[in-house]
Amino acid sequence: MKYLIVGLGNIGPEYAYTRHNIGFNIADELVKQLGGTFSNLRLAYYSEVSFKGKKLHVIKPTTFMNLSGKAVNYWMQELRIPLENVLVIVDDLALPLGKLRLKMQGSSAGHNGLRSIEGLCGGQGYPRLRFGIGDDFPKGRQADYVLSNFYKEEQPELPALIDTSVELIKSFVTIGPAKTMTAFNK
Secondary structure, three states: OEEEEEEOOOOOHHHOOEHHHHHHHHHHHHHHHOOOOOEEEOOEEEEEEEEOOEEEEEEEEOOOHHHHHHHHHHHHHHHOOOHHHEEEEEEEOOOOOOOEEEEOOOOOOOOHHHHHHHHHHOOOOOOEEEEEOOOOOOOOOHHHHHOOEOOOOOHHHHHHHHHHHHHHHHHHHHHOHHHHHHHHOO
16 A cells, blocks of 8 residues: 655745744654655655555655645656545644644645645545644734744754654554544544
């Protein structure tokens, strides 16, 4: 069985450690732990790794966040991966920092990357790993907040949270979404 694992983010060094790029950071760690590397291919940085007999095609779209659906759709078609085997890793303002939620479907909740995927890939019926980034910003400053780095006091927590996210992904591809949600959605 094969999966398309999609880490959402924006390309460029100025975005590397921003809240909006947590999907890229988790994808990087997943590929690193599984001994892979990324290549810059059509519409995405791409890596193919294996875990317990499962083939994981990991992408980080190079289309910028708001056009992520273009890359996801291309790689779904190219690799012939059904929507239910696509796992999107996304930052989520509605969850406190580090809170993880695996959902099998749902709305974009205003997230432009998810909105793009919904529009180009067949709706809302795809799994997503929502990584809480908190909502500690003044009214009207949401864009500045998601495009800013994590606060200095939050940064020491990130490696363990990213590792937990990688474990969730490994669980998703091996024991399935139901058992993974029971284990990780607390």
